[in-house]
Amino acid sequence: MEQKDYLLEVDNLVKYFPIKTGFFKRTTGYVKAVDGVSFKIERGKTMGLVGESGCGKSTCGRTILRLLEKTSGEVKIDGKDIFALSKEELRKFRPQVQIVFQDPYSSLSPRLPVGEIIGEAVREHGIVPEEEFNDYITRVMEACGLPEYYKGRYPHEFSGGQRQRICIARALALNPEFIVCDEPVSALDVSIQAQVINLLKELQKEFGLTYLFISHDLSVVEHISDTVGVMYLGTMVEFSDTDKIFAKPLHPYTQALFSAIPIPDPDVKINRIVLEGSIPSPANPPSGCKFHTRCAKCMEICKTQVPEYREVEPNHFCACHLYNGQNEG
Numbered sequence: 001m002e003q004k005d006y007l008l009e010v011d012n013l014v015k016y017f018p019i020k021t022g023f024f025k026r027t028t029g030y031v032k033a034v035d036g037v038s039f040k041i042e043r044g045k046t047m048g049l050v051g052e053s054g055c056g057k058s059t060c061g062r063t064i065l066r067l068l069e070k071t072s073g074e075v076k077i078d079g080k081d082i083f084a085l086s087k088e089e090l091r092k093f094r095p096q097v098q099i100v101f102q103d104p105y106s107s108l109s110p111r112l113p114v115g116e117i118i119g120e121a122v123r124e125h126g127i128v129p130e131e132e133f134n135d136y137i138t139r140v141m142e143a144c145g146l147p148e149y150y151k152g153r154y155p156h157e158f159s160g161g162q163r164q165r166i167c168i169a170r171a172l173a174l175n176p177e178f179i180v181c182d183e184p185v186s187a188l189d190v191s192i193q194a195q196v197i198n199l200l201k202e203l204q205k206e207f208g209l210t211y212l213f214i215s216h217d218l219s220v221v222e223h224i225s226d227t228v229g230v231m232y233l234g235t236m237v238e239f240s241d242t243d244k245i246f247a248k249p250l251h252p253y254t255q256a257l258f259s260a261i262p263i264p265d266p267d268v269k270i271n272r273i274v275l276e277g278s279i280p281s282p283a284n285p286p287s288g289c290k291f292h293t294r295c296a297k298c299m300e301i302c303k304t305q306v307p308e309y310r311e312v313e314p315n316h317f318c319a320c321h322l323y324n325g326q327n328e329g
Helices: 057-064 087-096 114-125 130-143 148-152 160-172 190-207 218-224 242-247 252-258 300-304
Strands: 006-021 026-042 046-050 072-077 097-100 178-182 210-214 227-232 235-241 309-313 316-319
Touching: 006 057, 006 210, 026 046, 026 057, 026 210, 026 227, 046 057, 046 218, 057 072, 057 178, 057 210, 087 097, 087 114, 097 160, 114 130, 114 148, 114 160, 130 148, 130 160, 160 190, 190 210, 190 218, 210 218, 218 242, 227 242, 227 252, 235 242, 235 252, 235 309
Parallel strands: 026 235, 046 210, 046 227, 097 178, 178 210
Antiparallel strands: 006 026, 006 072, 227 235, 235 316, 309 316
């Protein structure tokens, strides 16, 4: 069996935000945004991360890049524990890991022209010599479908899709190995979404990029991802190859999530699984399995014992009592 080359390894990552109350701002509890998440991404591949709003997807992505400090756990990128890096080491490491944000307009400075937005960090980190700077920025822009004459224009002069291309170009200009795409197409029209997704796939092929693709849109995730992780209330409930998880979701939450995907055929009857109730608070999650309050297959054990996150089938992980103690799908 060949050894897989993992660029990103996340082991039991935890990120809690303190809840401070009263005049003295004493800590009275914690919002458990990311609560013991583990996964790996192979070099040059894409992992999709899905789940409802507030499940901790974006917090997970930002903590992995050390934009937020962890509470506990370990994150290794290219074999380096990024939380063990000193400030100077982290500064040198920064160009290798980038992020593309959800809202392209608010993540671009309105005061800088496009050429400066893309080139600001390139100059800061000395990616190329000054005499090659202009040509380099032009090459990066053209790789992202942006003509050279856009250099002198400002963000407000562009459409949403063009702005997102600028954000992708800004990330690509630092020659990264790993990019977190934090819902990069959710603010765009459907036709533009397809263009941006295809651009990301082309850049991945050309530059050997590795992506963590965070999204609500399951059809987009199915199209771009090699593996998919499903999060619920800060924990990973299921993880597998894209084909396997879409063909045969195991966890009741994944089944409900995937049943909402529309099928473009009027004759096909969709067996929609409607989840009862609302998502519990991450500051006060239910005991046992966090999903038991909304699960139609809830058993007594689910209310008291946390299910083990284990490999149910080859490379198909699931945290559910339905599969604990029996090695079948």
